[in-house]
Amino acid sequence: MMLLSGPLSVLMGAAGIAHDTLFAASRYAYRFDLTAWGWIHLVIGVALVIAGLGVLSGRSWGRGAGGAVAAISLITQFMFVPYYPLWAIPVMTLDLLILFALTRIHIETRGGQ
Secondary structure (H helix, E strand, O other): OHHHHHHHHHHHHHHHHOOOOOOOOOOOOOOOOHHHHHHHHHHHHHHHHHHHHHHHOOOOOHHHHHHHHHHHHHHHHHHHOOOOHHHHHHHHHHHHHHHHHHHOOOOOOOOOO
16 A cells, blocks of 8 residues: 555655646645645655565565654645645545554464464
């Protein structure tokens, strides 16, 4: 799921950096320039992809990094809802599913023990 949420954030970031006219919001407390939002989403998307690759390869840091980056992504997507809710809400759902999957207790059994 991180390898899905990450590229979606990268695409959102590329659209924001390119000064796309897709995003618009009126009065909003977390109002940043769209280029700033673009860079935020781009960095978070790349971090999600790296953490996802870490989880897939079984690295010890993958689950922790993935959970942290997914939580940050969830917060930034929540702050981005007034700009483009039809994109931010499904990505928030993905981030919640990522957090649920990574924070579950995983008990491993070996050799039928």
